[in-house]
Amino acid sequence: MKFKALAVALCLGFSAGAANAEPVNLTLSGGNPGGLWSLLGAGMDKAVKATDSDSVITYQATGGGFANIGLLAANRTDLGMVHDAEVKLALTGQDPFKAPVTNMMAIGYMYNWAPMHFFLNKDVAEEYGIDSLDDLAGSGAPISIGINRSGNITGNVALFMLAEAGLDEATLTGNGGNFVRAGANEQGDLMQDGRIDMATNGIFIGHSSFRAIDENVDVVLLQIPQNVIDATNEEFGTSAYTIPADSYSNQAEPVETMALGAMVVTTESMEDDTAYTLAKSFVEHIDEIRGVHKAMQQLNPELMVSQTVLPFHPGAERAYEEAGLLK
Template identity: 65%
Template sequence: MKLSAFIAALGIAVSSSAATAEPVNLTLSGGNPGGLWSLLGAGIDRAAKADDGDSVITYQATGGGFANIGLLGGNRTDLGLLHDAEAKIALQGGEPFKSPIENMRAIGYMYNWAPMHFFVDRGIAEEYGLQSLADIAESGAPLRIGINRSGNITSNVALAMLEAVGVTDDVISRNGGQFVRAGANEQADLIQDGRLDMITNGIFINHSSFRAVDQNSDVVLLSVPREVIDATNEAFGTGTMVIPGGSYSNQTEDVTSVALGALLVATTEMPDDVAASLASSLIANIDEVRGVHSSMATLSPELLATPSVLEFHPGAAAVYQDAGLIN
């Protein structure tokens, strides 16, 4: 069945240049104003409007993925952006959720290229022989390690990866160090000022905060043991990504790490035709989303249709199947 025939069967019209989708009027819960997710919200809105000028995707700023899952779980928003790792935790009913959240369905994968970075001051790395995460626990290094704030999924992932190599709060304290909670930009400032020795975060390669660290601090990027990557991916539903050698000043070799991704998610309450209209608009007008930021340039229909920790909404799945993107 061709895409146009499928859409017609649903009572909406989406195809190439002439046809348009039924207008949608939806609320999308994202993250902080001015961040990438707010830009994605604008791009998704433009993609829907490109098929029907009466369509509206209204962006709602929130505390991020965990907050959006709470809104979706209570059917208090139509759409939400969230990380794959956050979705995995919600499906299992892990903290901060009291029970599994089971009504979420994916509309599309928006990106999967936010790798975990572990930067260490080069002088300390050389003094204590730190080349890998696996070297930290036995090194005795009194590291002050920046971890993102509680409620940010990168803090959960970073702590799990460090624990997998024996780096716990007790070990760090015994060595004379500590974990310090700070956001990405704060971490950059703190390591530059000598108040942190190591920072951790999962953001795009050469994100502005990482560029600031690379330009203003003498740091090296630690490697990550393969078994840590595999265990993290199993626990959080994350992926694997290579940070190419030369991405940062003191990085000569490729570094493979865990990578977070972000999903556009609806609920089981969304009608099939609405989910199909939205998925169709994203495929047909993907340049509207790619154009919101240089980091989104490689978004593709194939990525939109990549299976994740969440089932696809039936309406979106039918569109992807008809387009030959999934079986």
């Protein structure tokens, strides 16, 4: 009986200890104020508060994923929102990183449905017989192509995909065209003003910048060869994606492409119990994160563990194993 009482006491003690885990108080480095990542930060804060009302995740606006990886590498932030493609570059020390970043560990994937789009002016497409990315180089068309600003991973991805399809900068300028660095909304304005012929970006289907282009300019969405998609996924750790038919005005057929994903990352210095609490809170209170934006409705626990570019933090891994999401 004494042994039984001791066992019960120990179990109760362990249960009480688990229930009374310390609240988390962490900083999440994200992106622009008011952007999706800031909304995700608010959702994560609600999720941890649902577990413990004293917990706090404070959102810190930054220049985006590249900047956040730099902060993580220097142990100057607790958590960072990053794209999978940015992590892949960081792990191998590719530009803009001067050396490999090796201290990162994953907490959870937030989305993987930000597909690369290539919108081309319909008149240009018809004049030069272009309906696929690999038609551009040989067409001889003097196209001005919008590429996201330096420091935004979608610019790196777009340039890589175009080069894989045969259109590097030398070929483009030889055809009389050029690259124009501009953000998503700027590209929409430039398309409407006729200052660029093509817009490129990797964000959600129907994003406001894409709607502005589709509604105000007669454009076609270019197909992407499978070899370009495969090479891009290999290079950046991204995944294949299909933009459904009729997502845009002149798009009668599905368009195969690839999509960027974003995840919450920490460092190996985070305590196991903290990472455990984070991951457990995100799974158990996932509706708090899903509810921040209609684009997040696809998020589910299985998606959270589907990233492949980083090892999970041991604490997060334990939470996912307990939830039956990892073996």
